Amino acid sequence: MGQTGWWSIVKAAGYEPPVYDMSLLSDALVEVDLMSTFYSAVIARVLEKKRDGKTAREAGVILAHILASVFPPDQTILHVDGIASREKAEEHARRATKVKDALESLETIVESIEARSNNGKKVSRAKWEASESEIKRSFRMTEDDKSQLVEGLRTRFQTCRCARREDVVPPGFPVHITRRVVVTSDSDFLAYGGIHQILRPLPHSRNYGLYCLNDILQAFGFSSPHQLVALACVSANDYGKNVPGFGIKTNAKLVKGISLDKDVENMVQSYITTIQERTDETVDFLQFLNRFRIFHLRTDSVIDSGKSHVVGPPPTQVPSTPMSEDQAPELGPLSRTLHVELSSLDPFLAQGFDPSLAQGFDPLSLRALMQD
Structure with missing residues (x-):
């Protein structure tokens, strides 16, 4: 979600991001916030492969191939978020509620499909599409899914399975790179120091708009x-x-x-x-x-500091660009002395499942899968 209303304020101030010529990335370190920018595409690919009895790794390989046609692999780092953080507990709870609602809606749709199938009636295309929509809305990748996804992405890209949130631990500059560009849909990045250029996917387009820090400051x-x-x-x-x-x-x-x-x-x-x-x-x-x-x-x-949150070899360590005094x-x-004990948290997080929706499947198999 990011910062509520920030993109709207920038737009209301009259700033229209220019369409960015991606060939100009030749001198840039490109950091892609994968799940924020391409969430729907990632979920769709992972579901597709799991329906075929494969793993999220195969989805990662395909996504890496597609991304390589847009971003230079030797200058790009993909960031995949890690374990849930306590600071984001309320948001995780809100998302868990949405998952629960989607599962309940899917249950109703499955019952309807089952009833029509048992009565020898045709199941409408709209009903199948509704079930597909609810499956995507309720699906959450497991930690194993994410590990396999990263493994597939690493066939083409340096990929960081971040220790915490993907937007908290960005790497620094390689010495031969003159600037850093972050690709994201998340307005959170506007508030992080050291980020001066953001590429954001433009709605209903395959293009990216460029947001520069000075333009953002002027808008506010x-x-x-x-x-x-x-x-x-x-x-x-x-x-x-x-x-x-x-x-x-x-x-x-x-x-x-x-x-x-x-x-x-x-x-x-x-x-x-x-x-x-x-x-x-x-x-x-x-x-x-x-x-x-x-x-x-x-x-x-x-939430669980006992787990390992880095999958595979870490990205190459590169020297950070020194910050200017300002x-x-x-x-x-308060920052130096405040220590707050955060209680342990076990939020409800629905497990991802592997539904297989296709004409002629047995609705009972989907119900059993949901119950698992």
Whole structure:
């Protein structure tokens, strides 16, 4: 999901991203946030192969071949997200509810298909399409699926099975690369320091639009990337909600009015003071802690730290480009001293299953599969 409303604000400000000429990537390190950018394509390929009795590895091989026609393999790193993080617990719970709803809807559709089949009636195309839609909506890849997917992708690309979230641990620059381009649909990346160019797939098109940091800052009326980080820390996204009554536009105005500070923590504290002056809502720093950890401290905590989250050989380590003084993060006293015990979390996460929908299958087999 990313930052709620950010792309809309950029569009409302009149910024229309130019269609990017992909041949211009010759001097760039390209980092692809795979699941954010190509989620539907990945799920479709994995389901297709599993229906054929194969694994997600075969899907990865095909996807790698397709991606190689767009991105230069020797200059591209694919990022696949890892274990769920505690900071994103509410979002995982919301998605789990959507999976549960999809499974219940699929159950109803299967019962209808079964009834018509038992009565010798034809099952309409719309019914099959509805079942297909619910299968895709409810499907979640297992950790084994992701491992196999990465194995297939590595036939053409350096692929990072990130230790945590794919957008928290980006690698640095190779020395011969002059710039870094991130390919994503996720507006979270606008709030990460050091990212100056984003390629985002354009709707209903095979083209990509270029979003440059300076253009994004201008759209928000900001003068520094630190303001984007502060806005991410206090606004609705996968890691937390808005303070009631304070949406993205209001928050952007408030952040713009706060004295600019390289210490993002001070800016968040100033935002809290402003909110307390305007509302009776109880607001404190802990409400923004998850977002502060993700966007400013650039860290998160996995739900099960005992598992290995890196599949296969890690990407080649490359030297990082040194940050300029205005980009270097500073940690305030709270950042240095605050230690929060996060309770263990076992969210409901539906397991992926391998349905095989084709004309003439036995609906009972699908029901049995769902029950497994």
